[in-house]
Amino acid sequence: MTEPRVGSRYELKVDEEGAHESAVAHDYFAVHPGDVEEVADEGDLxxxxxxxxxxSTVDGPGIRFVAFLSGCLLRCQYCHNPDTWHKRNGYPVTVSRAMGEISKYAHVLKTCRGGITLSGGEPMVQRPFVLRLFRRCKELGLHTCMDTSGRLGDRFTDQDLMDIDLHLLDIKSGDPEIYQKVTRQPLQPTLDYAYRLSALGRPLWVRYVLVPGLTDSYDNVEKVADICAQLTSLERVEVLRFHQMGSDKWKELGLDYTLKDCEAPDAALTERVRGQFRSRGLTVY
Structure with a gap:
């Protein structure tokens, strides 16, 4: 088994199996069968x-161990990890091997009021692996966090959610047409998951990526802010400014990066958007 790789989320990393699957499928933007297959929850997953x-200090509270899983249904125009779209682009790791690495840092993570965050890609693609990993982390007394778009939220039962202490929920747009343009996926599953988390009282932070000319319209932000205002378990909103740090990956993968000429939002635009969220009484970063 290949060793899991420590390093930056901005490094291009594709396993040979995933590269072969992508080449056979021809269309890198397509969702491959292996991306959505269900895996039996048995043995050493x-x-x-x-x-x-x-x-990491930007993926949940405190100091965190962040694992970026592969596999995602969304094809976001500004994705900085397109090498995680296909599940088998990642390297195979058992739960035991992953826990062996995480446990090395358990004491310092707890001391620093941090924990483990599973990001991606989209962790929901690998539900059994995620849940087994979170259960083991809870047994170590670690705070657990999942960074997700909620697209596959219906795969998770209410009981499954009890081992997830915090959701970082990415709401890419409040307008269904803009959401479809940004992600190639529908908005409604994300909204359904957000309202469900709120009804269950599960803590969440909403993340909103601000992209000039794409997600920055006043009306679109108003719709996202209205959604957030209805989430009673929402603790904060994070307005994430668009950047070009993942653009090189698109080039290396031979993909057309439509935002290559897009600039980061300036201070005035960023503050306007944050103000729209604050006007609902929300805590905004």
């Missing part, structure tokens, strides 16, 4: 991991 980082 195997997951697919792009990379992991130790010491």
């Amino acid at each position: 195997l997951g697919y991991v792009h990379s992991y980082e130790v010491g």
Whole structure:
């Protein structure tokens, strides 16, 4: 088994199996059969991991161990990890092997009021692996967090959600047409998942990526802010400014990056958008 790789989320990493599957499928933007297949929850579960980082302060509270899993149904125009779209692009790792790495840092993560965050890609693609990993982490006393778009939220039962202490929920747009343009997927499953988390009282932070000319319209932001205002378990909104740090991956993968000429939002636009969320009484970063 290949060793999991520590390093930056911005490094291009594709396993040979995933590269072969993508080449056979021809269309890299398509969802491959292996991306959505259900895996039996038995034995020492195997997951697919792009990379992991130790010491993150931007993926949940405190100091965190962040594992980037592979597999995602969304094809976001600004994605900085297109090498995680296909599940088998990641490297195979068992739960035991993953826990062996995580446990090395358990003491310092707890001391620093952090924990483990599973990101991607989209962790929901690998539900059994994610749940087994979170259960083991809870047994170590670690805070657990999942960064997700909620697209496959209906795969998770209410009981499954009890081992997830915090959701970082990415709401890409409040307008269904803009959401479809940005992601190639429908908005409604994300909204259904957000309202369900709220009804269950499960803590969440909403993340909104601000892209000039794509997601920055006043009306679109108003719709996202209205959604957030209805989420009673929402603790904060994070307005994430668009950047070009993943653009090189698109080029290396031979993909057309339509936002290559897009600039980061300036201070005035960023503050206007944050103000729209604050006007609902929300805590905004």
